[in-house]
Amino acid sequence: MDLAVNSSAQGAALPASRPTKTRPANRPRAPRRIPMVAKLAYRNLFHDRLSFIVTIVGIVFSVVLVAIQSGIYLGSEKKIAAILDQAPADYWIVPLGTKSFDDPSPLSGRERHMALSVPGVAHVEDMVVSFARWRKPAGGTNTVLLIGSEAVSDRPLPWNIADGSRGALNAPTTVAIDKSYFPDLGITAVKDQAEINGVNVEIAAVTRKIRSFTTLPFVFTNIEEARRLTGIGQNQATYERVLLSDGADRDAVRNEILRRLPDTEVLTQTEFVKRSQAYWLFQTGAGAALIAGAVLGLIVGIVIVAQTLYSSTKDHINEFATLRALGAGAGYIVKVILMQAVLSGLIGYALGILLAMGVIAAAEDTKLTVVMTPQLAGALFAITIGMCVFAAISAIIKVVRIDPAVVFSR
Amino acid sequence: MSHPANSKVILEAEGIVKILGNAPTQVKVLKNIDLQLHTGELTLLMGPSGSGKTTLLSILGCILTPNEGRLSVAGHATANMNAEGLANLRRKHVGFIFQGYNLVPTLTAVENVMLALDLRDQSGPDAYDNAAEALEAVGLGHRINASPSKMSGGEKQRVAIARALAGSPSVILADEPTAALDAENGLAVMDLLSRVAQDTNRAVLAVTHDHRTLKFADRIIRIDDGRIAGSERPKLPGAEPLQVEAH
Ligand SMILES: Nc1ncnc2c1ncn2[C@@H]1O[C@H](COP(=O)(O)OP(=O)(O)OP(=O)(O)O)[C@@H](O)[C@H]1O
Ligand SMILES: [Mg+2]
Numbered sequence: 001m002d003l004a005v006n007s008s009a010q011g012a013a014l015p016a017s018r019p020t021k022t023r024p025a026n027r028p029r030a031p032r033r034i035p036m037v038a039k040l041a042y043r044n045l046f047h048d049r050l051s052f053i054v055t056i057v058g059i060v061f062s063v064v065l066v067a068i069q070s071g072i073y074l075g076s077e078k079k080i081a082a083i084l085d086q087a088p089a090d091y092w093i094v095p096l097g098t099k100s101f102d103d104p105s106p107l108s109g110r111e112r113h114m115a116l117s118v119p120g121v122a123h124v125e126d127m128v129v130s131f132a133r134w135r136k137p138a139g140g141t142n143t144v145l146l147i148g149s150e151a152v153s154d155r156p157l158p159w160n161i162a163d164g165s166r167g168a169l170n171a172p173t174t175v176a177i178d179k180s181y182f183p184d185l186g187i188t189a190v191k192d193q194a195e196i197n198g199v200n201v202e203i204a205a206v207t208r209k210i211r212s213f214t215t216l217p218f219v220f221t222n223i224e225e226a227r228r229l230t231g232i233g234q235n236q237a238t239y240e241r242v243l244l245s246d247g248a249d250r251d252a253v254r255n256e257i258l259r260r261l262p263d264t265e266v267l268t269q270t271e272f273v274k275r276s277q278a279y280w281l282f283q284t285g286a287g288a289a290l291i292a293g294a295v296l297g298l299i300v301g302i303v304i305v306a307q308t309l310y311s312s313t314k315d316h317i318n319e320f321a322t323l324r325a326l327g328a329g330a331g332y333i334v335k336v337i338l339m340q341a342v343l344s345g346l347i348g349y350a351l352g353i354l355l356a357m358g359v360i361a362a363a364e365d366t367k368l369t370v371v372m373t374p375q376l377a378g379a380l381f382a383i384t385i386g387m388c389v390f391a392a393i394s395a396i397i398k399v400v401r402i403d404p405a406v407v408f409s410r
Numbered sequence: 411m412s413h414p415a416n417s418k419v420i421l422e423a424e425g426i427v428k429i430l431g432n433a434p435t436q437v438k439v440l441k442n443i444d445l446q447l448h449t450g451e452l453t454l455l456m457g458p459s460g461s462g463k464t465t466l467l468s469i470l471g472c473i474l475t476p477n478e479g480r481l482s483v484a485g486h487a488t489a490n491m492n493a494e495g496l497a498n499l500r501r502k503h504v505g506f507i508f509q510g511y512n513l514v515p516t517l518t519a520v521e522n523v524m525l526a527l528d529l530r531d532q533s534g535p536d537a538y539d540n541a542a543e544a545l546e547a548v549g550l551g552h553r554i555n556a557s558p559s560k561m562s563g564g565e566k567q568r569v570a571i572a573r574a575l576a577g578s579p580s581v582i583l584a585d586e587p588t589a590a591l592d593a594e595n596g597l598a599v600m601d602l603l604s605r606v607a608q609d610t611n612r613a614v615l616a617v618t619h620d621h622r623t624l625k626f627a628d629r630i631i632r633i634d635d636g637r638i639a640g641s642e643r644p645k646l647p648g649a650e651p652l653q654v655e656a657h
Contacts, residue, residue, distance in 0.1 A: 043516035327501025
């Protein structure tokens with residue numbers, strides 16, 4: 001060993017090319033090993049508390065805003081699809097030009113029999129959907145969406161019945177509404193009376209959590225009652241729900257129905273759902289507004305993170321210059337900055353998603369439907385980390401341009 | 411030969427010219443400098459303020475690139491190296507000690523040394539013990555977990571020396587390492603550097619204004635207005651007694 005002779009009172013040999021491996025008992029044990037890049041990153045972050053808090057607040061704000069906007073978007077999609085989701089079909093026969101499930105116009109009345117005679121069709125069910133005028137027992141009127149469905153069905157409507165039963169709707173002049181619409185429709189309990197299009201009806205069943213995406217309440221009734229209340233013909237319906245027999249050639253069936261019923265469209269379940277969602281979310285601009293809100297949240301997040309990260313980098317620029325002088329490659333210091341960004345993102349995401357869940361839980365029993373799924377949470381995570389990394393670009397540009405020569409000019 | 415036994419040239423500069431500033435205020439700061447550093451030696455670089463000492467040190471340490479001339483460090487010619495190549499060379503072969511210490515304030519003493527080990531790819535399980543040993547060797551065994559903000563200037567400079575030595579680079583470059591220290595601490599640091607230089611695998615070059623440090627020098631190089639103005643080896647038998655000029 002080329003150890004220098006130690007003449008002073010300092011007591012230990014200078015480190016040489018090969019350090020000796022005896023550890024004195026009084027030296028503290030090595031702490032848990034954290035990679036130096038991570039250590040530099042979190043010390044830099046926590047060093048300036050205020051700027052760290054601003055960063056986290058920015059990310060949390062962004063995560064919550066994007067989560068809520070996307071949650072409302074997904075909730076809207078779910079609400080728009082709610083009735084169709086409950087009545088899955090192989091095909092729907094709808095009047096030509098139907099824009100959405102709740103943009104109803106009647107079919108001609110021969111569709112059911114025509115469809116039933118097409119080879120491969122196993123079952124066809126009528127559904128009546130129509131706007132109707134609702135008069136509250138205490139006076140005052142509302143427009144509602146009346147939905148009439150067949151009593152004998154593998155998937156009868158409505159579902160989620162909390163009070164009364166689907167069977168009770170078989171009696172004439174009975175309807176079912178959701179409990180959440182009681183105040184809007186002037187109802188207080190089952191057996192209350194109201195008027196639809198001038199005809200007296202009785203509330204025979206009450207559902208839970210079946211709300212429409214629009215302001216029009218759903219009113220469920222029997223198919224015959226729906227025809228009577230809306231004044232359409234005995235065989236007429238708004239939509240035909242078609243189920244195919246096993247092994248039927250789907251395309252052949254669709255083409256044959258279309259050939260026989262030229263004034264209709266034949267949509268798959270997904271097509272009908274997507275068409276309804278696209279109508280409400282994009283023809284009306286509601287979805288665009290939600291997406292714009294989410295994008296705005298992202299932009300605010302990026303600006304705040306970029307700004308705080310950049311100023312933190314400026315604050316620590318002498319250390320980065322020292323690192324560079326000591327021979328750190330550009331990659332090393334870029335890693336430190338990226339680690340700061342990712343750490344901020346992780347902390348901000350964790351707090352943000354918790355807060356968003358709280359908001360969503362609080363919105364549970366309101367008219368607002370906000371949906372959080374594992375997929376959305378995962379996407380938000382990726383977006384948050386991506387946003388922080390993107391926001392790090394200006395700080396990275398700053399740091400790789402450091403001239404290490406500044407270390408001597410202090 | 412006038413060099414110690416088994417000493418070798420570890421750094422070699424030839425015809426170094428450095429122009430600083432932008433036109434029209436360009437200054438030729440270094441004018442054709444030739445210089446060699448030998449292992450096992452502490453070389454002091456002295457000269458008036460503005461004579462180009464820091465500029466020369468920056469070039470020898472591959473932080474600045476010369477406008478003309480050739481430089482080779484530990485056998486590697488620096489011509490045609492890009493910024494990353496020069497950073498590599500610094501990392502592998504050069505340890506720096508600065509007048510302002512330049513410790514990372516958010517890291518403790520031992521972490522500052524571990525940082526240098528990490529840069530030199532020696533961040534294995536022994537890194538902590540190696541860093542602690544390096545601090546013990548500079549007399550700071552009791553302060554390894556102290557933060558730089560709670561250390562005296564002398565202590566900080568000793569941490570900086572331990573950091574420069576971590577990973578055993580073959581060239582140590584120090585720019586006025588004692589300028590910010592009082593007499594006692596300044597002497598302690600110079601004593602330390604002269605012991606560092608006794609490692610026969612290592613050369614130490616220190617810029618200094620401080621005549622009290624001259625007694626530690628194996629070799630003194632004087633620079634004036636960007637030119638080498640003289641070189642002497644005061645410790646060799648028969649060497650002239652040091653001329654201590656007023657400064
Ligand atoms: N970026 C620059 N642009 C123009 N001139 C510069 C620049 N940096 C340094 N100089 C000049 O180069 C000359 C040498 O500077 P240098 O810092 O190397 O001197 P020094 O010997 O280290 O001085 P000191 O003892 O005061 O530290 C000085 O005249 C200085 O003004
Ligand atoms: Mg200087």
